[in-house]
Amino acid sequence: MRAARFHNFGGPEVLQLDEVAWPHPADDQVLIRVHASSINGTDLGLRRGGGPFRLTLRRPFTVGLDVAGEVVRVGRRVSAFEVGQRVYSLLGHSGGGAAEYVNAKASRVALAPSSVGWAEAAAVPLAGLTALQALREGAGPNLRPGARVLVYGASGGIGAFGVQLAKHFGAVVTGVARKEKLDFVRSLGADAVLDTQDLASAWQGEPWDVIFDTPPALKFSDVKPYLGQSGVYLSTRPIPTSPGDIGGMLARSGPRFASVMTKERSQDLTYLARLIDDGALRVPLDRTFPLSEIVAAHQYAEGSTVRGKVVVNI
Incomplete structure (x- = not known):
């Protein structure tokens, strides 16, 4: 079978x-x-060999952390799925999605939403789960009806799901993105939008209940003064990287720092599928590429024009 792999770290051309x-x-x-x-930021980081990946990643490595497809075989202890079912899954850092076939643990698999196609379904797992778990678990009681939520990087995959899910949970949402992408953020249901160049205006007025930094590009120490007394800064950075972050994570009172450790839970994928099929969640699909154009797909995903998700059709 065909699989999109890299043998050496580097740009899309590898x-x-x-x-x-x-x-x-x-x-x-x-x-x-x-x-x-789909292509996620983590795929790009793995391919470049950034951070710990350069020392720990075994190569050749097949890219693709999330998939949508049909079941063709099940293991002996699997009873939840049958051959022929439409499913989707978050594979995790083991990758393997950009190939014609892949194995996935049954605990990471769920029935795909029935109202969308393969590309839309594949765009959901990593970005959708990250946004859902960050807001529902990281924000906790701060995500209540009427809460003031700021989503930074609102035009990206995680950010686009974050805007919609925060609205679904009853928050008043401000989305921050590049000026040319603000119409897209409005179309997701954001109550207000801000150009990244005008972020200073976000720190005026009432404090925020939740600041969701999806790239991540902000610092807890910088935004802490603009959070409410029980406010939370959510970062997709999996571990704290500064003393301020660590202090915010351990704080018993006042604004706190919370990092997102995305979990490959099938029940959360089922929840997202239900929201999509009920029309409560839109899949932010930007563009698709065939597997034969995997290099071009990564080049496009690294660009500055992407709105939502980029997907590779196998």
Whole structure:
């Protein structure tokens, strides 16, 4: 079967299509015929070899952290899924999604939303789960009806889901993005929008209950004065990187820091699928590419014009 892999770290040009052996599911796995896999910021970081990846990632590595496709085989201990079902999954940092077939643990798989196509379904897992878990668990009681929520990076995959989910939970949402993308952010349901160049105006007026930094690009120490007494700064940075972050994470009172550790939970994927099928959540799909154009897909995903998600059709 074909798989998009890199043997060395670098730019999009290191990606190539290789012929590799079919995977065989373990007892707790589902074998999926992949129809689409999205590109996430983590994919780009893995490919570049940034941070710890340069030391820990085994190569050659097949890119693609989330997939949508159909079940073609199930492991002996799997009873929740049957051959032929439409499913989607977050594979995690093991990757493997940009290939014709992939194994996934059954606990990471859910029935795909029935109202959208393969590309839209594949755009959901990592970005949707990150936004959902950050807001529902990281923000906690701060995410209440009428809460003031600021989503920074609102035009990206996580940010686009974040705007919609915060609105779904009853918050009053301000989305921050590049000027040319503000109409897109408005279309997601944001109550107000701000150009990233005008972020200083966000610190005037009432304090924020939640600041959701999706790139992440802000600092807790910089935004802490603009959070309410029980406000929370949510970052997609998985671990605190400064003394201020650590202090905010350990704080018993006052504004706090919360990092997002995305969990591959099938029940959360089921919840997102229900929201999509009920029309309460729109999948922010920007553009699709065929697997044969994986290099171009990564080049586009790294650009500054992306609104929402980029997906590779397999």
